[in-house]
Amino acid sequence: xxxxxxxxxxxxxxxxxxxxxxxxxxxxxxxxxxxxxxxxxxxxxxxxxxxxxxxxxxxxxxxxxxxxxxxxxxxxxxxxxxxxxxxxxxxxxxxxxxxxxxxxxxxxxxxxxxxxxxxxxxxxxxxxxxxxxxxxxxxxxxxxxxxxxxxxxxxxxxxxxxxxxxxxxxxxxxxxxxxxxxxxxxxxxxxxxxxxxxxxxxxxxxxxxxxxxxxxxxxxxxxxxxxxxxxxxxxxxxxxxxxxxxxxxxxxxxxxxxxxxxxxxxxxxxxxxxxxxxxx
Amino acid sequence: xxxxxxxxxxxxxxxxxxxxxxxxxxxxxxxxxxxxxxxxxxxxxxxxxxxxxxxxxxxxxxxxxxxxxxxxxxxxxxxxxxxxxxxxxxxxxxxxxxxxxxxxxxxxxxxxxxxxxxxxxxxxxxxxxxxxxxxxxxxxxxxxxxxxxxxxxxxxxxxxxxxxxxxxxxxxxxxxxxxxxxxxxxxxxxxxxxxxxxxxxxxxxxxxxxxxxxxxxxxxxxxxxxxxxxxxxxxxxxxxxxxxxxxxxxxxxxxxxxxxxxxxxxxxxxxxxxxxxxxxxxxxxxxxxxxxxxxxxxxxxxxxxxxxxxxxxxxxxxxxxxxxxxxxxxxx
Numbered sequence: 001x002x003x004x005x006x007x008x009x010x011x012x013x014x015x016x017x018x019x020x021x022x023x024x025x026x027x028x029x030x031x032x033x034x035x036x037x038x039x040x041x042x043x044x045x046x047x048x049x050x051x052x053x054x055x056x057x058x059x060x061x062x063x064x065x066x067x068x069x070x071x072x073x074x075x076x077x078x079x080x081x082x083x084x085x086x087x088x089x090x091x092x093x094x095x096x097x098x099x100x101x102x103x104x105x106x107x108x109x110x111x112x113x114x115x116x117x118x119x120x121x122x123x124x125x126x127x128x129x130x131x132x133x134x135x136x137x138x139x140x141x142x143x144x145x146x147x148x149x150x151x152x153x154x155x156x157x158x159x160x161x162x163x164x165x166x167x168x169x170x171x172x173x174x175x176x177x178x179x180x181x182x183x184x185x186x187x188x189x190x191x192x193x194x195x196x197x198x199x200x201x202x203x204x205x206x207x208x209x210x211x212x213x214x215x216x217x218x219x220x221x222x223x224x225x226x227x228x229x230x231x232x233x234x235x236x237x238x239x240x241x242x243x244x245x246x247x248x249x250x251x252x253x254x255x256x257x258x259x260x261x262x263x264x265x266x267x268x269x270x271x272x273x274x275x276x277x278x279x280x
Numbered sequence: 281x282x283x284x285x286x287x288x289x290x291x292x293x294x295x296x297x298x299x300x301x302x303x304x305x306x307x308x309x310x311x312x313x314x315x316x317x318x319x320x321x322x323x324x325x326x327x328x329x330x331x332x333x334x335x336x337x338x339x340x341x342x343x344x345x346x347x348x349x350x351x352x353x354x355x356x357x358x359x360x361x362x363x364x365x366x367x368x369x370x371x372x373x374x375x376x377x378x379x380x381x382x383x384x385x386x387x388x389x390x391x392x393x394x395x396x397x398x399x400x401x402x403x404x405x406x407x408x409x410x411x412x413x414x415x416x417x418x419x420x421x422x423x424x425x426x427x428x429x430x431x432x433x434x435x436x437x438x439x440x441x442x443x444x445x446x447x448x449x450x451x452x453x454x455x456x457x458x459x460x461x462x463x464x465x466x467x468x469x470x471x472x473x474x475x476x477x478x479x480x481x482x483x484x485x486x487x488x489x490x491x492x493x494x495x496x497x498x499x500x501x502x503x504x505x506x507x508x509x510x511x512x513x514x515x516x517x518x519x520x521x522x523x524x525x526x527x528x529x530x531x532x533x534x535x536x537x538x539x540x541x542x543x544x545x546x547x548x549x550x551x552x553x554x555x556x557x558x559x560x561x562x563x564x565x566x567x568x569x570x571x572x573x574x575x576x577x578x579x580x581x582x583x584x585x586x587x588x589x590x591x592x593x594x595x596x597x598x599x600x601x602x603x604x605x606x607x608x609x610x611x612x
Contacts, residue, residue: 121302124589126581128544129562133578136566137310213429217548220431221563235432239552246439253432261427 013273020269026262030255034079041073045229049073056247063247065238071248075255078231082212082259085146089211092150093157094204098196100154101161106169106188115158122155128217135223142225149214157203164196198274205267209260216256231256289594296586303582307575308354312347363576368568373576377558381580383453384557386469387550388542390477395484396535400528402485403492407500407527408519418489425486430545434479434552441475448475451554476553480545484538488531496527536592540585 013020033040043049048068049060056063062071104115134148168174169192177187218224219232231252238248345353357364363373406418425433442450449455454468499505500523508518543558550559558577565573 117298121299124299124540124582124585125303126540126543126578126585128541129547129578129581132547132562132566133310133574136569136574137313137571209427213427216429217431217544220429220548221551221566223566232429232431235429235435239435242435242439243443249432249435250439253429253435256429256432257424257427260429261424264423264427 013269017269017272019265023262023265023269026258027266030079030259030262031083033076034083037073037076037080041070041076043073045069045074045077047073053241053245055245056251062251063245065234065248066241066245071234071251074229074234075231075252077229078234078252078255079259081142081228081230082215082256085142085149085215086208086212086263089146089149089153089215090204090207092146093154093207093211094200096150096154097157098161098193098200101158102165102188102192102196104158105162105165106184106192108166112162116162119155119158122152123159125152127152128214131214131218132221132223135218140223140225142228145215145218145224148218149211153207153210153214157200157207160199160203161196164199165192168192168195202267202271202274205270206264209263209267212256212260212263285594285597288597289590292590292593296590299586300583303579304355304358307579308351311571311575358579363579364572366565366570366573368565368570368573373573376561376573377576377580380556380558380561382557383555384543384546384550384559386473387476387480387546387555387557388539390473391480391484391542391546392535392539394477395481396488396531398481399485399488400492400524400531403489403531404496404519404524404527406489406493407496410497419493422486422489425482426490428482430479430483430548431552433482434476434549437475437479438552448472453556472555476549476555479552480542480549483545484535484542487538488534491534492527492531495530496523499523499527532596536589536596539588539592543581543585 038044046069049070050064050068052064052066052068054060054064054068056071060070060072062075065071065074100115100119104112104119130152131148134151135144138144138148174187174191177191182191215224215230216232216235219230220236222233222236224230224233234252235249235256238245238252241248361374363377365371366373366376369376402418402422406415406422409415438450441447449472453472454465455472460468505518505523508522513522546557547559547562549555550557551563554560558581562574562577565571565577
């Protein structure tokens with residue numbers, strides 16, 4: 001915990017890590033692209049700006065799709081959605097996972113049994129098919145997509161948090177807190193949560209990457225919001241032209257690959273900085 | 281011993297029942313949670329829903345009955361594996377699903393063997409040759425594959441190996457209209473299987489490679505390996521007979537857990553390659569807005585996971601005799 005609060009130390013460890021630097025650079029570019037998308041491409045990603053089927057590195061950096069839309073604009077606007085989905089879904093997952101795992105680990109007994117049964121259910125169902133069903137029934141809007149991803153993905157994190165809480169809950173200082181008459185909520189938040197935090201940060205950072213992959217899969221299948229340009233949708237739409245226009249499927253896919261790769265590397269760097277003993 | 285094993289299997293099956301029951305409840309309420317009339321949801325959004333079609337649906341699902349009656353009749357139908365009727369296909373949902381099960385099983389089986397096999401091989405090499413160029417290359421490959429969307433791998437393989445090189449077909453499970461003998465048609469299916477199976481195994485291979493490397497490094501550092509070396513056993517023997525066998529267990533555990541995720545992956549890969557399994561059926565039902573069929577696929581694939589998990593647990597007790605046949609190994 002001291003590590004996490006002393007930001008300099010964690011940051012320095014990440015910056016001195018080669019893959020940490022690479023990932024920060026890639027992510028920086030993607031974040032800037034997402035922020036300045038409306039400045040760079042004021043017409044939006046759906047505007048037809050040129051001839052259809054223009055190859056990349058000509059008049060348009062990444063070429064145009066079969067409707068003459070600028071693929072680079074789609075990449076920039078898609079970055080916003082990918083990052084948004086990744087962050088919001090992860091926030092909900094972390095919230096659900098920490099609360100459910102924390103309560104189960106702290107109280108034990110029937111609370112634990114009940115919550116672990118629910119967790120087990122969500123770990124058993126095929127998560128991607130579950131998300132497909134939820135979005136198909138509730139409708140393809142961005143909040144539904146984010147909610148569906150979160151609902152099917154929190155279970156592993158809850159298990160992780162529960163295990164960590166169980167480890168700390170039997171330590172003597174927690175007994176001392178109980179003896180002092182501290183309330184359960186105060187013990188959970190002030191005493192136990194800090195011990196779990198580094199685990200949650202590492203798992204959560206990897207969760208962002210998984211959520212982005214998840215979202216791209218859903219939009220690839222046509223389950224994304226039809227009014228929003230996403231990378232997965234671009235690949236899915238470009239499929240029909242795969243014989244003549246390789247770039248329509250290749251470039252948005254590379255954008256997903258680089259983003260997810262950078263977040264995974266950053267997560268690994270976090271892990272090394274926060275848990276120095278578990279180097280591998 | 282066999283009696284104990286039989287009892288263990290029985291208990292594992294019992295353990296899966298509450299989960300199946302929970303899936304039934306979730307399926308039942310999902311449709312009724314949807315905005316609007318459940319009949320409208322089940323009929324789909326396309327304008328094809330005639331008044332008669334809607335009445336048929338209301339009748340089939342008993343939507344004019346009170347909720348608990350609806351639920352009881354739903355349960356009764358599921359008990360007899362009656363998943364309802366797909367009006368789009370004009371057939372029973374259950375027969376549609378069973379027809380597609382084989383193709384998915386083939387694809388998943390092949391991908392499982394590929395990903396576990398290569399994962400163990402590459403992970404072991406990366407651990408034995410730790411801190412060498414070869415090991416670094418393997419780990420970079422693993423990190424990149426771990427970040428690659430499944431559908432994109434599939435499309436890239438199609439561009440390179442089907443469209444440019446022409447080595448493999450772009451889609452389908454067999455050449456249409458080719459009257460072949462048994463061996464020739466098996467070869468034909470295998471030829472169609474290569475790209476989808478490779479695509480699906482790519483991500484999981486990365487997962488197993490990383491896991492195997494970590495597990496192998498840990499095993500190689502343990503005392504019994506030093507003892508084996510001290511006894512004068514050759515390096516190859518130590519790796520093969522002592523380290524590998526122990527290091528493999530976490531990978532096998534993970535492979536069992538990943539069956540559920542792989543089913544999701546097969547929806548994507550089957551849609552990319554037009555592989556006529558459950559996943560493509562799910563994709564088609566999405567397009568046709570055939571929600572009842574989609575729910576049927578969800579239900580059956582969940583059962584599939586419960587059953588595979590039980591089978592994996594049982595296989596485990598055979599592979600690793602140290603695991604005791606306790607009925608409640610999962611409650612820990």
